[in-house]
Amino acid sequence: MPSKNIIKTYLENGYYHIYNRGVEKRKIFLDEQDYRVFLSYLKLYLSSKEESVNEIKNNDLKIENKEKTISEIYTLNNFFGKIELISFVLMPNHFHFELKQKSKKEIESFMRSLITKYSKYFNRKYDRVGPLFQGRYKAILIKSTEYLLHLSRYIHCNPIELLAGNQQLESYPW
Numbered sequence: 001m002p003s004k005n006i007i008k009t010y011l012e013n014g015y016y017h018i019y020n021r022g023v024e025k026r027k028i029f030l031d032e033q034d035y036r037v038f039l040s041y042l043k044l045y046l047s048s049k050e051e052s053v054n055e056i057k058n059n060d061l062k063i064e065n066k067e068k069t070i071s072e073i074y075t076l077n078n079f080f081g082k083i084e085l086i087s088f089v090l091m092p093n094h095f096h097f098e099l100k101q102k103s104k105k106e107i108e109s110f111m112r113s114l115i116t117k118y119s120k121y122f123n124r125k126y127d128r129v130g131p132l133f134q135g136r137y138k139a140i141l142i143k144s145t146e147y148l149l150h151l152s153r154y155i156h157c158n159p160i161e162l163l164a165g166n167q168q169l170e171s172y173p174w
Helices: 032-046 048-055 061-075 105-124 145-162
Strands: 012-023 083-091 093-099 138-142
Touching: 012 105, 032 083, 032 145, 048 061, 083 105, 083 145, 093 105, 093 145, 138 145
Parallel strands: none
Antiparallel strands: 012 093, 012 138, 083 093
């Protein structure tokens, strides 16, 4: 019998809870740079190519690096206008996304691209091999407004256990 939420039902204009965690529940973000890189990949896939190119043009990179980065942007899969990120949280060993996909099966391609790109970065940075994530991502079709609201609250409250006693939830950066 397959694991829970492995077999996915994809609908046009469907809302989904997408999540995954590190293999053996290990951390997938070891420092602040890892979080920032993951977020930059998320932004790269979900922003328009023009917006990404303009951001690079206004960056302090050397001209050769700008040209290389801009060239890479045009070769990447892009999901701007196809997937909408409603809410998300990045935790040390897992992540949660609340997404809406405009057409059927966009999430599959998006998640494959994002997880592969981040895993390659992580494995290269930490000189490791093998899978970073515990199997394929999980996807739950959100079938009611109540669950949509519950999920948003769940995602935003996820970091509570990591915060020190007097820290506010709003202070969690990821």
